[in-house]
Amino acid sequence: HRVPVADIVYVESIKHRLTVHTTVGAAISMVSTLKAMEDRLEGMDFFRSNSCYLVSLRHVRGVADQECLMTNGDRLRVSRPRKKAFMSALAAYAGGIR
Incomplete structure (x- = not known):
């Protein structure tokens, strides 16, 4: 599957299986590691928020306590x-600085 980087809301890792959550509601599964995906998306405004998630900073709506609220409504630790x-x-x- 080819997904435009701008359409990736976040990538979730569970037991060596990645699920790419997209803006169109599709969830694409693949066998890989979060580290490998992190390397592929380096420099594209993604951040490893914990051991399970690689989030697109573009799709973070807000942060409260230990959670970030994503544009698709999901709350990630x-x-x-x-x-x-x-x-x-x-x-x-947000400030346009990298």
Whole structure:
């Protein structure tokens, strides 16, 4: 499956199986690692919010406590150790700085 990067809301990893969640509601599954996907999407405004999720900063609607709300309505956990870096990346993205 070819999915435009702009259409990826987030990538979820469960037991070496990735699910790519898209803006059109489609969920595409594949066997791979989150690290491999992270490497493929490097420099494209994605952030590893915890051990299970790689989120598109473009599709983050808001952040509350340890969760980020995505444009598709899903709430994803942001791990405590990654929260500060996540907030910095989100602020840089929102400000147009990389």
